[in-house]
Amino acid sequence: MLNLSRLSTSLTKHGAHKIALLIRDHDPDKVLSLLWGKVPGINIEEVQARKNLSAGTTGLTVPSVWKEAKARGSETINALVLIAIIFSHHTLIAAMRQGAKSDFTGRITRDVELDGKAYTNFAHTLEELGYSTKHTQQYVDFDLQRLFKIPDLNSLALTLLALKMKTAGWDGTGDLKQLLIDNGFHEVFATDEDQFEAWLSSGKLTAPSFEDADYFLDAAKDSAPAGKYKFKAGHKTKQTGSVSVKSPLTKKTAQLLHNYIQNKFDEQLVAIHGRDCVGCEVATGLGTSIDVVVETAKLRWFYEIKVGKTLKACIRQAIPQLLEYAYWSAEPVKVDRLVIVAVHKLDKQSETYLQKLRDDFKLPLYYEQFVDA
Incomplete structure (x- = not known):
């Protein structure tokens, strides 16, 4: 049985999104050694990076999904890092579900979905990774439609989400896609069950017949x-x-x-x-x-x-x-x-x-x- 509270990391440490830059420019198995002071402008807390990357608590090796993402370029890396950050904390999952509107869009409002520093950091993450359409001190609007158009991102997302769900207590049995839908994770992406399932299965959204x-x-x-x-x-x-x-x-x-x-x-x-x-x-x-x-x-x-x-x-x-x-x-x-x-x-x-x-x-x-x- 899932316990989403197991998905938890710092929401007040700034710069988590910069892991995308490290993956883009370096061997993914070296990024954990480059988190603090080794690359100009990048200072990421190690515990936060490990949880976002689902990299365990020791060693430098990261899951192979990040190597696959690197091979497919910056757009794939950014999208997968955003998914990783959201699904590394139950509060962000809840915030995205609550802020979702329709057609892959939504709004996260300060002191409504997220408080103070957590809002500031996550709004900046959405903007820096390319999914913010408007960012103010009080709210950030997002549009995830581009994410669903990235070739083969669905297979990488499924691999990553499987790691996140195992952290939350999933035993690895049963249909992962149905597990994600049953827990309302399609709402994180501001889409419906049919579209989400179709994307996870085929990489394409359900279109009108x-x-x-x-x-x-x-x-x-x-x-x-x-x-x-x-x-x-x-x-x-x-x-x-x-x-x-x-x-x-x-x-x-x-x-x-x-x-x-x-x-x-x-x-x-x-x-x-x-x-x-x-x-x-x-x-x-x-x-x-x-x-x-x-x-x-x-x-x-x-x-x-x-x-x-x-x-x-x-x-x-x-x-x-x-x-x-x-x-x-x-x-x-x-x-x-x-x-x-x-x-x-x-x-x-x-x-x-x-x-x-x-x-x-x-x-x-x-x-x-x-x-x-």
């Missing part, structure tokens, strides 16, 4: 819609390869998984309603299309398929699309049901949320779990 990227980022056509919704039955089977609902999500497998669900879901609905009443990729008249539509003489249901890693992510992505499909036009389409489709089991909180939207706002939003028959 192939279809969401077009929908959310390319909505440039603000003119009146070119046409009206008109139902058309039918479905053209899409490529799925060897993907299944249990495939790990990458940009490619997300698309293939969406195709797989759409193919299978179409089959299931046709078995219930008949081919003439089920259509896929039905044009809205707005330049977009609806994943699946069921339309009979008595009902019209729109389905939006999502492949997010969590149910909440799927609901969050699907609702704005479904609402636009139904209500954007000057003459809204009469829809009896707007249905989110994903592989996740409906949980109580999501069920309550959708029920509230139906009851309070009269929005016919529902969820249907896709089950691969």
